[in-house]
Each structure stands twice: as structure tokens, then as C-alpha cells.
Amino acid sequence: NMLKGELVIINTIKNPILRGFNPDPSIIRVEDDYYIATSTFEWFPGVQIHHSRDLVHWELLTRPLNRVSQLDLRGVGASQGVWAPCLTFHDGVYYLLYTVVNSFYVKMYDTPNFLITTTDICGEWSEPVYLHSYGFDPSLFHDDDGRKYIVSMVTDHRVTKRYRGHLVIQEYSEQEQRIIGEPVTIYASNDIYLEGPHIYKRNGYYYLFAADTGTGEAHGQSILRSKELFGPYEAYPGNSLMTSREHPDLLLQKSGHGDLVETQNGEWYMVHLCGRALENRTEKGDRKYTLGRETAMQKVEWTPDGWLRLSNGTVLPDVEVEAPDLPPHPFPQRPDRDDFDSDKLDIHFQSLRVPLDASFYSLTERTGYLRLYGREGLGSKYRQSLIARRWQEFKFTATTCLEFEPTDPKHMAGLICLYDTQNYYYLHVTHDEDLGRCISILSAVNNVYAAPVGYISLPEHAARIWLRVEVDHDKLQFAYSTEGENAFKPIGPTLDASTLSDEACNEGWFTGSFVGLCCQDLTGFRKYADFDYFEYIEEPSS
Numbered sequence: 001n002m003l004k005g006e007l008v009i010i011n012t013i014k015n016p017i018l019r020g021f022n023p024d025p026s027i028i029r030v031e032d033d034y035y036i037a038t039s040t041f042e043w044f045p046g047v048q049i050h051h052s053r054d055l056v057h058w059e060l061l062t063r064p065l066n067r068v069s070q071l072d073l074r075g076v077g078a079s080q081g082v083w084a085p086c087l088t089f090h091d092g093v094y095y096l097l098y099t100v101v102n103s104f105y106v107k108m109y110d111t112p113n114f115l116i117t118t119t120d121i122c123g124e125w126s127e128p129v130y131l132h133s134y135g136f137d138p139s140l141f142h143d144d145d146g147r148k149y150i151v152s153m154v155t156d157h158r159v160t161k162r163y164r165g166h167l168v169i170q171e172y173s174e175q176e177q178r179i180i181g182e183p184v185t186i187y188a189s190n191d192i193y194l195e196g197p198h199i200y201k202r203n204g205y206y207y208l209f210a211a212d213t214g215t216g217e218a219h220g221q222s223i224l225r226s227k228e229l230f231g232p233y234e235a236y237p238g239n240s241l242m243t244s245r246e247h248p249d250l251l252l253q254k255s256g257h258g259d260l261v262e263t264q265n266g267e268w269y270m271v272h273l274c275g276r277a278l279e280n281r282t283e284k285g286d287r288k289y290t291l292g293r294e295t296a297m298q299k300v301e302w303t304p305d306g307w308l309r310l311s312n313g314t315v316l317p318d319v320e321v322e323a324p325d326l327p328p329h330p331f332p333q334r335p336d337r338d339d340f341d342s343d344k345l346d347i348h349f350q351s352l353r354v355p356l357d358a359s360f361y362s363l364t365e366r367t368g369y370l371r372l373y374g375r376e377g378l379g380s381k382y383r384q385s386l387i388a389r390r391w392q393e394f395k396f397t398a399t400t401c402l403e404f405e406p407t408d409p410k411h412m413a414g415l416i417c418l419y420d421t422q423n424y425y426y427l428h429v430t431h432d433e434d435l436g437r438c439i440s441i442l443s444a445v446n447n448v449y450a451a452p453v454g455y456i457s458l459p460e461h462a463a464r465i466w467l468r469v470e471v472d473h474d475k476l477q478f479a480y481s482t483e484g485e486n487a488f489k490p491i492g493p494t495l496d497a498s499t500l501s502d503e504a505c506n507e508g509w510f511t512g513s514f515v516g517l518c519c520q521d522l523t524g525f526r527k528y529a530d531f532d533y534f535e536y537i538e539e540p541s542s
């Protein structure tokens with residue numbers, strides 16, 4: 001870092017650049033602007049797009065799949081939904097390809113792939129064009145002659161019994177809005193499994209850039225090349241050009257699933273997914289990743305013989321990476337507290353599978369409050385009244401204050417830490433036949449439910465109840481107050497936050513943990529809760 005008078009200019013990229021659940025990054029540059037798209041699975045709106053002008057500072061800009069006509073995830077399971085977007089830009093048009101996984105547990109995976117376009121990345125995107133259901137991780141390549149090709153990863157065992165997965169390429173007709181080419185296999189191997197493919201053309205070579213060896217701790221990034229688009233592709237000597245698989249001590253584990261970008265000044269960078277384990281270890285082991293898979297960036301360079309390598313001269317991803325020669329472009333700091341004064345929900349919130357039903361929430365019925373009308377239970381894969389944001393650091397505190405007058409045990413509202421429909425810790429206000437209005441914790445660990453403190457009655461005069469959660473690595477502690485923000489007292493035991501992780505959750509393993517607000521009313525009488533604010537304060541890890 002350089003010190004210039006009072007102003008500190010940060011000229012280092014600090015990884016991960018997109019913290020918390022932000023996997024499968026795909027990057028483009030459009031003149032001086034950089035955009036990264038990441039996967040969102042069962043969370044709505046679909047696909048996160050972050051923006052930067054210096055590769056150091058990033059801001060969440062938009063989520064393109066924001067209408068039910070484009071994306072309706074009702075019924076999809078945990079970690080299904082939107083996988084691995086591919087963002088490209090050509091002749092003034094932004095193209096986004098993605099998979100919507102409906103089932104992934106049978107031999108015939110149901111993985112329809114779609115394409116949407118726009119000329120304004122922050123504006124409305126088109127309705128989806130259906131491509132095929134032939135595998136996943138589709139990527140669009142715009143060849144110099146104007147033809148377009150889609151390369152995807154195919155795992156259908158009916159097609160080839162010999163391979164766990166292979167990569168196929170097919171021509172796409174923009175005019176006809178459909179695939180027109182027969183699939184041609186451009187990579188197949190029984191040893192190294194490739195996915196998340198992208199094709200680039202440079203100095204007479206087609207490069208096939210793909211993730212290798214799954215998305216866990218053995219993950220890596222491979223590169224192959226050919227003079228012909230349809231191959232044969234020759235592999236980079238030594239295989240993975242980046243991996244942390246032999247180095248469980250590195251901060252950035254699971255590194256792979258990369259995409260490349262060239263700056264205005266001819267420097268090259270690779271974005272890739274990574275994971276930070278709850279505990280740093282020197283040997284491999286059963287480690288948990290509560291923050292899910294995140295996005296990092298490395299500096300790369302082309303060798304004289306036309307291969308790509310990390311600029312640090314190794315295959316290991318760095319935490320601190322030399323920033324490009326671009327003017328610093330920081331974004332304004334976001335407030336920690338959302339007072340719900342706007343008539344729109346803050347961009348950091350997402351809902352499950354579909355948008356909140358307009359008739360089941362309001363930011364205007366009571367000024368300065370989020371009113372959530374109770375809806376389906378937390379196990380529902382259909383219409384929940386729930387908004388949440390990602391955990392982005394190992395240590396954070398989230399606080400809310402609500403007003404809620406439940407009159408039935410099936411009325412609940414409160415503060416939730418959750419991974420999916422089977423894994424959460426829920427501090428909530430509810431009604432008990434003996435105690436009246438009361439507070440309790442519901443915990444779900446792989447569908448096994450517990451109420452670690454039972455029901456604690458709340459004083460009748462207390463209209464406002466403050467709820468708080470403090471997470472510190474694998475420790476999760478709830479607290480509440482009926483006397484204002486300075487009178488919190490812990491409630492319940494310290495809970496095990498590591499159960500909310502990719503590794504611990506049985507149904508899904510691709511997302512990451514969230515914290516948020518929700519309300520249930522199974523009686524159908526639309527009991528509502530008024531939330532005055534939501535505050536999320538994290539402690540950056542070193």
C-alpha cells in the first residue's frame with residue numbers, strides 16, 4: 001500500500017474479492033468496467049453481478065433473473081436452481097447463459113440450460129431462450145467469423161458409460177435462437193474430470209479453460225489448446241495451472257472454476273472460486289465451510305510458448321495479488337443498519353425460490369418497517385415469507401427489532417441463520433397455550449429438530465422485542481432484549497455454527513449460510529410481524 005498524504009491507495013487485490021457464497025465466477029470487461037456473474041442456486045433473484053473499475057473494489061450491482069416469468073424455482077431442492085452463469089459481451093449485447101437444475105439425484109439429470117440477453121446490464125434482461133438440457137455449465141464462445149458456439153459439461157451416463165463427464169461443443173444460431181450444431185465431444189477422460197468450460201481465442205490457438213477434479217478441496221484449473229475449434233485439444237503440461245489440493249494450509253482452498261479477463265493495458269487476471277475453511281489446518285481433514293464458495297482473483301501471464309501461468313510462478317493461489325495499473329475506484333461504504341425506510345428491499349437481501357409475494361410483505365403499510373405476513377413453514381420449497389443475506393465473514397453480529405402479537409402456536413416470527421430447508425437456527429417469537437407470547441429457539445440439523453431452551457414467556461408490556469445473533473467461526477449465540485438495545489441477554493446454549501456449511505448439510509452442498517428475517521402463519525389468517533430494522537456488522541478477518 002502506498003501512502004500519499006492522508007490518502008491510502010490500496011494497490012493490492014485482497015482475496016476473496018467477493019466474500020461469502022459467490023461461486024462459479026464468470027468475468028467480462030466492457031471498456032473500463034468489469035463485471036463478475038456468480039451462481040445463486042435456490043435464492044431469488046437469480047445470478048449476482050458485481051461491478052468494479054479497478055479489480056480491487058467490487059460492488060453488488062444487479063441480479064438479472066428478477067421476474068417469475070424468467071425464473072420460477074418453486075419446488076427445487078437445496079443447491080439446485082441456478083448454476084454456473086457464463087457472462088459474455090459481443091457487439092453491444094450482454095449474454096448470460098446458466099443452468100436451472102431441477103433434479104440432480106437420478107441418472108438422467110434434469111439440467112435445462114438457458115440464455116438471456118440485454119444491452120443494458122443494469123436494466124431488464126430478456127425472457128430466457130431454452131438451449132438444451134444436455135449437461136450443465138454452458139458457456140458461449142463468439143468466434144471471429146461471427147458464429148457462436150456453446151460448450152458444456154455432459155454427465156449423462158447413457159451417452160457414454162466410459163466417462164464420468166465430457167465436454168461438448170455445439171453451434172448456436174442467434175437468429176433462430178436455438179442450437180443448430182450436432183454435439184461434438186472436445187474433451188473426455190476417465191482420470192481428470194473437467195467442467196465450467198470457457199473457450200478463448202488468442203494468437204491462432206483456441207484455448208479450452210476448465211475447472212478440474214470437482215469443486216471440493218481437490219479442485220483445480222486446467223487449460224488445453226488446439227489450432228482447431230473442434231480439437232483435438234492438447235493439455236497443459238503438468239495439468240492444473242492452479243490448485244490448492246496439496247496445500248491444506250493455504251487460506252484459499254477449493255480453488256478452481258476460473259475465467260479470464262484482459263485489462264485495458266494488456267494485463268491478464270483470472271477469477272476463480274475458492275473456500276475459506278472454518279479452521280486452518282496443515283493436514284487434510286474434515287473441514288467445514290460455512291461461508292460457502294467465494295470468488296478470488298489471481299494475476300496470470302502468457303508464456304512465450306503460448307501457455308498460461310500464475311504470475312507468482314507457482315500453481316498456488318495468493319491471498320494478496322498485485323492490482324492492475326488502473327485508477328483506484330472505491331465504492332461508498334454501505335450502512336450496517338437497514339432501517340427499512342426505502343420502499344424497496346436492499347439489494348443484499350434475497351428470498352427463497354421466488355420473490356416475496358407482493359401481498360405478503362410491505363415496506364409502505366407502516367413507514368420505516370418491513371411488514372412480513374406469515375406464510376409457509378421453513379421446510380417449504382414454495383412460498384416462504386423470508387428475506388436473508390449472506391454471511392460474509394466468520395465473525396459477525398446481526399440484530400433486529402420486531403413487533404409481533406402471535407395468538408396461535410403456528411404464528412412465528414424472528415431472526416434466522418440458515419443454510420437450507422433442513423438446516424437452520426431460528427430465534428423466534430411465538431405463542432404458547434400456557435405462557436402466551438413467548439420466545440424460543442428452533443434448531444434444525446439435517447431435518448432433526450430441537451428446541452434447546454423450550455419456551456420463555458415475554459412480559460406483556462413489551463411491545464418491541466430485540467433479537468440478536470453473534471457468530472464467531474463455529475460458535476453461534478442468540479440473545480434477546482425487551483428493554484432496548486443495551487439490555488441484551490443470551491438465550492440458549494452456544495450452538496454449533498459448523499452445521500450450517502457445505503459439508504454438513506445433507507441435501508445441498510453448493511451454497512453458503514444466510515442470516516435474515518422471516519414470519520410464518522400456518523393458520524391462513526395472515527398474522528404479520530413488523531421489523532423496525534436489520535443490522536449486520538462483521539469483523540473482517542485478517
Ligand code: 6LW
Nearest residue numbers: 024083084195196214215
Ligand atoms: C457447477 C459445476 C460444479 O455448476 O458445481 O462440481 C456446480 N461442479 O461446475 C455448482 O457450483
